Amino acid sequence: MNNSPFVLQPASVRSVMVRVLAALLPGVAAYVHFFGASILIQLGLASATALGTEALVLFLRRKPVWLFVSDGSALVTAWLIALTFPPIGPWWLIVVGTAFAIVIVKHLYGGLGQNPFNPAMAAFCLMIVAYPLLMSQWPAGAADFATQMRLIFGNRELDGLTMATPLDALRTALHGNARTTVEAVTGSGPVFGYLGGKGWEWIALGYLAGGLWLLQQRLITWHLPTAFLAGLGLCAGLAHLANPGLYASPLFHLFSGGTLLGAFFIVTDPVSGATTPRGKLIFGAAIGLLTWVIRTFGAYPDGIAFAVMLMNIGVPLIDMYTQPPVFGHKIRNKGKGGHP
Amino acid sequence: MLRRLFAFNGGVKPPTHKSSSTRAAIATLPLPPELVIPLHQSIGGTPRPLVRAGQHVLKGQLIGAADGNISAAIHASTSGRVVAVEARVMAHASGLSTLCVVIAPDGEDAWVECRPVPWRSLPGDQVRDLLRDAGIVGLGGAVFPSHLKLKPGPGSRGSSKGGLRHLVINGAECEPFITCDDMQMREQANAILAGATIMGELLGAEEILVGIEDNKPEAVAAMQAASGRLGERGGRIQIVAVPTRYPAGGAKQLIRVLTGIEVPHGERSTDYGVQCFNTGTVFAIHEALEKGRPLLSRIVTVAGNVERPGNYEVLFGTPMDYVVARAGPKPDTDRFIMGGPMMGYAMPSRQVPVVKATNCILVGSPALFPPPAPEMPCIRCGECAKACPADLQPFEMYWHSRAKSFGKAQEYHLFDCIECGCCTYVCPSHIPLVDYFRFAKSEIWAREREKDSADAARDRYEFRQHREEREKEERAARLAAKAAATKARIGIDPSAGGADTDDQALIAAAIRRTQSATTDLPPAGESGT
Numbered sequence A: 001m002n003n004s005p006f007v008l009q010p011a012s013v014r015s016v017m018v019r020v021l022a023a024l025l026p027g028v029a030a031y032v033h034f035f036g037a038s039i040l041i042q043l044g045l046a047s048a049t050a051l052g053t054e055a056l057v058l059f060l061r062r063k064p065v066w067l068f069v070s071d072g073s074a075l076v077t078a079w080l081i082a083l084t085f086p087p088i089g090p091w092w093l094i095v096v097g098t099a100f101a102i103v104i105v106k107h108l109y110g111g112l113g114q115n116p117f118n119p120a121m122a123a124f125c126l127m128i129v130a131y132p133l134l135m136s137q138w139p140a141g142a143a144d145f146a147t148q149m150r151l152i153f154g155n156r157e158l159d160g161l162t163m164a165t166p167l168d169a170l171r172t173a174l175h176g177n178a179r180t181t182v183e184a185v186t187g188s189g190p191v192f193g194y195l196g197g198k199g200w201e202w203i204a205l206g207y208l209a210g211g212l213w214l215l216q217q218r219l220i221t222w223h224l225p226t227a228f229l230a231g232l233g234l235c236a237g238l239a240h241l242a243n244p245g246l247y248a249s250p251l252f253h254l255f256s257g258g259t260l261l262g263a264f265f266i267v268t269d270p271v272s273g274a275t276t277p278r279g280k281l282i283f284g285a286a287i288g289l290l291t292w293v294i295r296t297f298g299a300y301p302d303g304i305a306f307a308v309m310l311m312n313i314g315v316p317l318i319d320m321y322t323q324p325p326v327f328g329h330k331i332r333n334k335g336k337g338g339h340p
Numbered sequence B: 001m002l003r004r005l006f007a008f009n010g011g012v013k014p015p016t017h018k019s020s021s022t023r024a025a026i027a028t029l030p031l032p033p034e035l036v037i038p039l040h041q042s043i044g045g046t047p048r049p050l051v052r053a054g055q056h057v058l059k060g061q062l063i064g065a066a067d068g069n070i071s072a073a074i075h076a077s078t079s080g081r082v083v084a085v086e087a088r089v090m091a092h093a094s095g096l097s098t099l100c101v102v103i104a105p106d107g108e109d110a111w112v113e114c115r116p117v118p119w120r121s122l123p124g125d126q127v128r129d130l131l132r133d134a135g136i137v138g139l140g141g142a143v144f145p146s147h148l149k150l151k152p153g154p155g156s157r158g159s160s161k162g163g164l165r166h167l168v169i170n171g172a173e174c175e176p177f178i179t180c181d182d183m184q185m186r187e188q189a190n191a192i193l194a195g196a197t198i199m200g201e202l203l204g205a206e207e208i209l210v211g212i213e214d215n216k217p218e219a220v221a222a223m224q225a226a227s228g229r230l231g232e233r234g235g236r237i238q239i240v241a242v243p244t245r246y247p248a249g250g251a252k253q254l255i256r257v258l259t260g261i262e263v264p265h266g267e268r269s270t271d272y273g274v275q276c277f278n279t280g281t282v283f284a285i286h287e288a289l290e291k292g293r294p295l296l297s298r299i300v301t302v303a304g305n306v307e308r309p310g311n312y313e314v315l316f317g318t319p320m321d322y323v324v325a326r327a328g329p330k331p332d333t334d335r336f337i338m339g340g341p342m343m344g345y346a347m348p349s350r351q352v353p354v355v356k357a358t359n360c361i362l363v364g365s366p367a368l369f370p371p372p373a374p375e376m377p378c379i380r381c382g383e384c385a386k387a388c389p390a391d392l393q394p395f396e397m398y399w400h401s402r403a404k405s406f407g408k409a410q411e412y413h414l415f416d417c418i419e420c421g422c423c424t425y426v427c428p429s430h431i432p433l434v435d436y437f438r439f440a441k442s443e444i445w446a447r448e449r450e451k452d453s454a455d456a457a458r459d460r461y462e463f464r465q466h467r468e469e470r471e472k473e474e475r476a477a478r479l480a481a482k483a484a485a486t487k488a489r490i491g492i493d494p495s496a497g498g499a500d501t502d503d504q505a506l507i508a509a510a511i512r513r514t515q516s517a518t519t520d521l522p523p524a525g526e527s528g529t
């Protein structure tokens, strides 16, 4: 290098991605504890697919294959897909989803850093539209490993092994029966736990722990998670106050579905998200609001993916209108005349 | 007394590497065999050479006269014979050459006569001219002629109303490796503060704030002791330790830290009641006014890949390798960098002379400054924006600079970038962001120059048209006058009543004729101007 600076901070895309992966581990551990090892199979399938397709596309695009495959970004996408897809879905479900995320959503737009949409969320949206049934079959508990393997790779005799997610169960119950209430639904049935869904709340806590570590590592700033959780919590809270029988409590929303995974690992995707501090607040809050709307009034089990995709479209505009003031331009002519 | 400090956003904390070059006192060097003194060493016009080859010069003799007011004079750094006045490679990354006065020292080191300046009794303009002719420029690295910054703001010298509110003396020295200001503050604290007092008077400053990064406790202590010795007269002076964070020594950043004032890009800090000078500059001003000595040398840090890092008082024109040789360069040395690792420039050759801008010769090696990992695409992580002390969005400017949409880059305040390198320093994708900004700025300047010369050409063209028009009219007027004369000759009194109208008709006809005649002419050649 012939130009200054001649010294650089030891940082790399790889170290960023590796730390994001590490931050997912507590959530993954809780996942395995409550729902069995099948999630590990899915993580493996997604990782292999992501790395394979990434290498292939890079090769076809005549890019340095090892440099980019080893940056870890494909793995992060893969893990997020695995953690948002049902853990007992058939193997091809996650393979197709991951390949779509890497080949179409990431590389068709130019590869690392260029994709306007969050690849993992795009994959989720595609698959849930294409295979709504498969994407809604969630495990009823930690089935034994052999059964899980059979579900993933062999015949899909489900007979009582699956159930809806808590969010889904709640909505279906409320939709189907005008007289029932949130309390009646969540108070009964094996799906629901203390805060959100049984088991799911612990996984959510795992994500929360990892997310806080990312904050401490300064890999993410507080703006996005806070705005997203506040947006979702506020909507849920207001509705819940207005009609507790019809609308679930904010706590239920915060600990159900992908809320905490979304807050720290999905809305915080830098490539497809807003970048300015104020922009992040708007982007995060809007996703929170849309998530609540889609969860409450939509037809899909979770709303985060659609909300993120919708807001991805608005990012250029948000960024443009939220440019922070530049040094010296904050308070115009503050000191003119010598006496500030 | 604890002063309330302000913070600037961003900044980075690279390892400082300062301790190894502060162990020994500032050393002087024996005279080098040859001094190559470039005439252009500061912002502004290139001084005119005043000497010829073969001529004998004395130490401190003027050899280059300031070219206009935005310029600073150049002097012989020692006595000797002028060997040549010729173009030599300059201390600049470009590797271009510049006119230099080459002197073979005679070993006498004989001074011209130096007389202290009675600055207190001289009008401000005269003091400023004297400083320009003493060659005083900013020694922090920017080499801006100091006399231009010594004009008090809207008020006049000495008047408290409208004078300067804060005079900031910059001893922050935030760049890693560099310790020349640190060492000078330790060893010359009295002279620096005396200089600061003079400048405070010239500027009518209400207070004098010396900002020093808190990683230099010895310098802070020395300066505090010196200010204590000033007693009453030191009342307006405050020595302030500021938090160590690069680029706290940027003039605008230090002003912000000490006063809370943010001077926007492209505006004069005097308009905001504040002005900032480097400690080395203040020392030089003291030498120039109290001893009548022009600026001939400076303190230079030699650090990096050397056995004995340290500081030297170096005469301008001394070849860099001559200086570095004293510090024992290690065998794997691959380049000399002028300045620090954050903002310095790799030199095109090791023989380039030390100039007024040379605060540090950083000796590099592949091990010390390894080439960066391959550049990856921007992942919009925003690290660069967090680190930017000018509150810019470097990655946005990078997109647009890369795409050569320079207008867009300017909308993102490209010209507010102070090229501190913090963004490049933190980027996980190893993008040389600041290189893109330097590139974009130089492209924009080049285009503006092009446009300026196009404007000038258009002006010339319009002037020619105007001239042709005028010549046409003059010709018409001449013809008309002739017609009137003819009429007069044939017996019509032009002044008689009724003749006016005839006359005017005649003139008008003549004008019409000439105009139609000239418009039919082929256009004048393009080289007409």
Ligand code: SF4
Pocket (backbone or CB within 6 Å): B377, B378, B379, B380, B381, B382, B383, B384, B385, B394, B395, B398, B423, B426, B427, B428, B429, B430, B431, B433
């Ligand atoms: S630090 Fe580098 S990768 Fe991150 S936003 Fe800035 S330019 Fe992009």
Ligand code: SF4
Pocket (backbone or CB within 6 Å): B384, B387, B388, B389, B390, B391, B392, B394, B416, B417, B418, B419, B420, B421, B422, B423, B424, B433, B434, B437
């Ligand atoms: S080089 Fe320019 S853009 Fe980069 S951090 Fe410094 S001021 Fe900001």
